[in-house]
Amino acid sequence: MTYKQIKWMILFIPTITVGIWEYVRHQFLLPYISMDLGNWLTPVLVYLVSVTLLNRLFHMLERIQQELQTERTANAALEAREHLAKELHDGIAQSVFLLSVKVDRLEFTSDQAKYDKDIFQIRKTVHEVNRYVRQAIANLRYAATEETMVLQKETLSEKVKQIAEEVLVPIEVEWSIPDELLTPKEKVELLASIREAVVNIQKHAQATKGWIKGELAVNRVGWNAQIIDNGIGFKGDLNQLGDSYGLLIMQERAKEMNWEFRIFSENGYSVVELRHLEANMDRQPG
Structure with missing residues (x-):
């Protein structure tokens, strides 16, 4: 029947x-x-x-x-x-x-x-x-649908906190980027970049503390993510990554996603920054 x-x-x-x-x-x-x-x-x-x-x-x-x-x-x-x-x-x-x-x-x-x-x-x-x-x-x-993200019941903030807990260096997370502002593919690439930066803190920075910060861009549509540590800093020309393969891959990933990628030192802290300032207005939460 x-x-x-x-x-x-x-x-x-x-x-x-x-x-x-x-x-x-x-x-x-x-x-x-x-x-x-x-x-x-x-x-x-x-x-x-x-x-x-x-x-x-x-x-x-x-x-x-x-x-x-x-x-x-x-x-x-x-x-x-x-x-x-x-x-x-x-x-x-x-x-x-x-x-x-x-x-x-x-x-x-x-x-x-x-x-x-x-x-x-x-x-x-x-x-x-x-x-x-x-x-x-x-x-x-992360199948490229929002349904998968809903079924997983894990926010981007929770995923970032999980990455922070994967290393021995204590890392604080300050995350306020709404999930709705990023597509599933953007979330995958952003999390992969954050993980790469966090692993570098563990392996190379000799840091005692780290921070992951994610926030909306000031007065603009988009977001800004920073991975910061108090380690020994970057050696050499920051514009020439040389054999820093992890950072090279992060740079290539950012280029593919049309993000801004920067590495700099500020007030004794090392910063890896990813920014996207051209997000769709329709995707910004009201």
């Missing part, structure tokens, strides 16, 4: 039952059943039909709905696998192949300068593979 047939039967069975009962009662049972007794028997009859026949139909309806939900879940899982396979092929597999080619070339390189350059490229490719892996995982967690 189909879903549609069950629904129609649930609608019509009580009506048909009452109609048949009233016809039989008035045509054949009036000499034996009084009007008042017949009026009392009508709801009793409907109740008996409901707890017997209709109850079975409701169970059938629930079973069909569960099967549909299971099928939807299976389809969603299949789509997620296909998406992950595409991510692995387009990003990781190609990068690993490129990495193997560069390693093979090193065996025949006698030029030290070219050797150092190739080593730099290999290291960068490894970090890019790491980025692709993180991106693939993040894409599975």
